[in-house]
Amino acid sequence: MPLLSVDELSITFTARGRRDVSAVSGVSFDVDQGQVVGLVGESGCGKSVTSLALMGLLPKRGVRLGGRADFDGTELLSLSRDKMRDMRGRQLAMIFQDPLSSLNPVVPIGVQVTEILKRHRGMKGEAARKEAASLLDRVGIPDPTRRLKEYPHQLSGGMRQRALIAMAVACAPRLLIADEPTTALDVTIQAQILELLKELVDQEGTGLLMITHDLGVVAGLCDQVNVLYAGRVVESAERRPLFAAPTHPYSHGLLGSIPRLDAPRGERLSPIRGSINDRIAWSDGCAFAPRCDFYTMECLTGTPQLTEPHAAGHRVRCVNPVLPDAAGAAADRTEAGA
Amino acid sequence: MSLLELNGVKVHFPIRKGVFVDRTVGYVYAVDGVSLSVEAGQTYGLVGESGCGKTTLGRAVLRLNDITEGEVVFDGTDLASLPDEEMRRYRRRLQMVFQDPLGSLNPRQNIESILSEGMAAHGIGADQDERRERIKEILAKVGLPSGSLSRYPHEFSGGQRQRIGIARALVLEPDVIICDEPVSALDVSIQAQVINLLEDVQESMGLTYVVIAHDLAVVRHISDVIGVMYLGSLVEEAPSDLLYAEPRHPYTRALMSAVPVPDPEVEDSRERILLSGDLPSPASPPSGCRFHTRCPWRQDTLCATDRPELRDVGGGHRVACHYAAEIADGRIRRADESVPATPPGPPSGADAQPAAAEDAGDASEAADEGPAERRPEPATSE
Structure with a gap:
């Protein structure tokens, strides 16, 4: 317990x-x-x-x-x-x-x-x-x-x-x-x-x-x-799976927007657009949708639930999660190491 | 010639005591002999x-602090000796972006007034209409809606305020912008937006930056050349990639090992150099090498008695350490070290970052690195 x-x-x-x-x-x-x-x-x-x-x-x-x-x-x-x-x-x-x-x-x-x-x-x-x-x-x-x-x-x-x-x-x-x-x-x-x-x-x-x-x-x-966004857990996982495959677009975006000491100079950051003020109520849909690169109309139909889209114990609150294989194509450096 | 050159700049603040009669009882040696040069179009x-x-050094370049000693040569003119009025005119070409985006904007001025004040003072634009047009262009450039003109600082978010701060510098068409902790007050996702913006305007307007920050990862990301400061002086200076691949000063190595990397693989495997104690007071700096009180590689000779000068060790890499060469080739070990020397930087996992090259270089230190260029200079002082 x-x-x-x-x-x-x-x-x-x-x-x-x-x-x-x-x-x-x-x-x-x-x-x-x-x-x-x-x-x-x-x-x-x-x-x-x-x-x-x-x-x-x-x-x-x-x-x-x-x-x-x-x-x-x-x-x-x-x-x-x-x-x-x-x-x-x-x-x-x-x-x-x-x-x-x-x-x-x-x-x-x-x-x-x-x-x-x-x-x-x-x-x-x-x-x-x-x-x-x-x-x-x-x-x-x-x-x-x-x-x-x-x-x-x-x-x-x-x-x-x-x-x-x-x-x-x-x-x-x-x-x-x-x-x-x-x-x-x-x-x-x-x-x-x-x-x-x-x-x-x-x-x-x-x-x-x-x-x-x-x-x-x-x-x-x-x-x-x-990982919390606007008062709700949007992603929950053990440390290694989370960093190896950040699955919620917000966690994914956060990791992409941090300059890393061990990344080569000149690599452009990919920030999350907008700010925390650009959000909708969770009751209407996903609060992150207005800033999300992956959002669809589905995101605006009620609160998304925590699910386990690709691995047990790795819970994500998103209807269009960034799955590891799909994100790999985007040449994400975090996943390149995993 | 470099666009901006600092020669032996010192800024000492007097410590005063006494109620009726001011007595100076000592000095805070905030900046104590810094020499560096910034090339046009680069980021230092x-x-x-x-x-x-x-921060004191950055402010001294703009003469926002009095310079005690030394020269600040900008485009051939020594700013340190200019009369105040002429200095004021030079400030059009040297602008600053401050750390606290709210504190550096007057809450009672609207954005148009904030941005046009500097233009009017420097005689840019014939009338307010012309200035407004110019301001609108710049606002578009920094990603703010043109409707912002009549709004006040409190109506904006932190990231937007920092954009206003950047716009205020840009409207004067400066050559150099000194950015003092431009992103440290911002949330991570906003930081990246502002960093990208700084890079974009540098490219489109041909600006030269001096970026002051405590976050080594941010500095490494945007800088061409990095200078590491400790207690008022530069301890190491090198091109960004070289500094990361081969940090030579003990302080730089400790600093790099302390920066958390958002990657568990890296975090679990890297060597940590924990420094003991705190920064000594700049009012009574230690004798000899300023870092010797906390240095894990401290030696019995020279360190406590002789102040090391910045020495060129090749490739534009300057280090102020008596024993840099010996530490680099492993002849001097850390006091607390039990295992043979491991790479100084965070050893990366499996990915092919430049760190990999560094790993290879450092792991087989003695074999790989030509001993020829690492001459065992017996550290003669000065």
Whole structure:
């Protein structure tokens, strides 16, 4: 049984006198222990709001949640505030994108780390401080006892993100949700942080839900990948099949529009036309149809369903999927390697 | 002669203290002696991580920052010593595209006003009607509807705003455009559109670009020549393909190994060089080689004491490392290395990319590469 099982999650923002806005609808995925699951998509696709919903961090007013999220037998979405607070820390923890704004600027790092140990592990005084120092040491912060006394602004970006990871893993959570954990960092620091996350998953068996827009990060880290577009999963597969044969035109287009370090100079990119604003409601058809190179009238007849057009476990929400043999003719370099 | 030449450019920012009396207590050595040349019609890419001085250098070329020392020679004229008014006139020929497309457009000006302001200042077009015609042409070129003229920046999406930023540079018919992180604020699918647009207008208008970015993959895609910066100076410079195939400076190698490639085959098999620690403060840069505090190939002699100069190692490839030759032919190993040296770049899977050639070259390093051109220069300083 998976550690976390999200089933038909939907998130709708409501406001009086305004039309409801559906941010996420019908999103389902599982996270197993020791598994890294990726939620990938561009801004506005609903990936961050999904993570906030799972952590119970969305406001109760003005938000309507639907579906289920079972975490080891507990339904997260309907949990009361107090129960949710007990879940956080020991069971679930989250790492945010911007390490500076997720740390309290007027409280030393040490106090912020020990606070968690006190709240969730009942540790006190010296013992908590010692444990905090060993946590910072574990995530690779040099001279941890001195750092504990420092304030967030005295740490570099990479160091802050490490401190945040230390806080997230302080109570050995069983599921870690990382929302763009390396987007604000330089690539060499990003490599350090990703290595650290990999270690955590391998050694502790933590489940990791990785939310990112960077397909390069996904290729290196995730076991299972879900591509989101306009609030729905459009493609879901294991890492290798997904990159070898991106089947939804959106995933296919995304991969074609990224300049690759190992591609020869002068090879022209094939961008996806238009922008996320050019979309139709999922109820009328495929939201991606207005930007799609393969669309037909069939795309405008109701919501497409997730199907497995060419391989088991490789699910695609498209009526005209880009099948590997057909795409090969288009001289796609991603497939050339497979 | 090159269109744009930088000779020993330094930009130092004073650190001031004191409430009533300003005392200068030190300097931030943002750019500390950069020399490079950009050929007409080419794209020069500057890469480096945050704080390496790449943006400051780009701004210094346009004199948006004061230049502490050095020359910026554009088309035979040293811009660094020009009086302000003459510099202003030169800015018609040197334009800039900024990173933040919303922050660099005045929210209270409509697009026509934004685009015609520069034209009026530089005396392009006899009257507003003529300018409007010209602006419409350029808008079509950057892929914006001509109805955009009376609209305001907030009405556009991020990608469209960046197109406006590019149009603003283009209406002045410049020779050089300095693009500072032109796509980093944009979503992946939009990035590709803007990159293609930059390439198209370069071709049709014969522009020269200096592209500043932290994303090595983007820079490699559009640049003819790439310069890698670390802590205020260039550590390596080479034609794009050569730099990828044979990175010689330890920092470049680490940087390349850290760039994620959207391909699991590549990601699983490549060698990673993890750098320890963070970028040192540019206010008190390390002695000797700026990179020696984090360098996995650091040696006991020279590295901490002598600052390496950029040396030509052949084929337009310049490296600022005392031990570049020794590292390249494997005589110096990384401190943390347990296995024999593997190729520096991401070794590609089975596909026939140029990486394949590099693989072949590097795998049999000693045998394949003629030792003749890799003379074991005993790294004399300067």
